[in-house]
Structure formats: C-alpha cells, structure tokens
Amino acid sequence: MSPTPAPTADDEKYLRMAIALAARGVAEGDAPFGSLLVGADGTVLAESYNTVRSDDDITAHPELKLARWAARELPAAEAASTTMYTSCQPCPMCTGALARSGLGRVVYALSSRQLDGLKPGGGFPEVPQDGPWLYEEARVPVSAYYTP
Secondary structure, rough: OOOOOOOOOHHHHHHHHHHHHHHHHOOOOOOEEEEEEEEOOOOEEEOOOOOOOOOOOOOOHHHHHHHHHHHOOHHHHHHOOOEEEEEEOHHHHHHHHOOOOHOOOEEEEHHHHHHHHHHOOOOOOOOOOOOOHHHHHHHHHHHHHOOO
C-alpha cells in the first residue's frame, strides 16, 4: 500500500468546511459529524451534518445522506469525479454506501481510531454474528439476481 499523499490547500479548505458542519450539528443538538460533496471543478454540490438525534434515525449520517443523494442525482461519470470531504472517517455502513454510490474519493479529518480515542468508553461494542449457514438455500435468490 502506498503512503497517503499530503493534503492540498483545497483539501484543507474543504475539510475545514466539513468540520464547521460538524460544529453546526453539535449546535443543533446532533452528533459532531459533517460532510460535503465537491465536484471536479471545486463546486460544493451538497452538504450535510449528522441528524441521527433530530431525525430519530440511526442511519442519518452525513456520508450516507450524501452518497444516496449522489446516486440519485448525478450521472455515474460525474459521481466518479467527485470528492467527499468529511470530518471523520466514514463508518462501515457509510463506507459500503460510498462504494455503491460510485463517488471518486473520500478525504477525512479524523480517523476512526482517533475518533474512538476521543469518545468516553471508546468505540461501539461488537454485535455477535453467527454464520454462514444454509448456503444452498440462500444462494438461490442471489444467483437468480446476478445471473442473466
């Protein structure tokens, strides 16, 4: 794996905007996470902050909201040329959505490890998972979907 390049002046500018969105979220009574989606020409296409509390929706992360917006509103080539700037490294839920949305790049300020170090009690507990089970049965609808 190659080392991460140093941020550009534009990266720092947009990361500061994402951090300001995170602060806005806190001021509104929500969690401290903010994100913005920037087009190839430097235009801010969309922005959001975490509204998990105010929306009473555990999926109301700004990265997920922007990934969904991009998948709905942008042609694939345009989505691929965007950069998401976010105050914290996206969680696994958001990372999956970002991959499926076809965005070109994600730049974050705090890593997940750094974030966990700032939280009282650290990160989230693991949820026990069991499986895989019933492969022969479970593969039928999946194969039907992916096989023309």
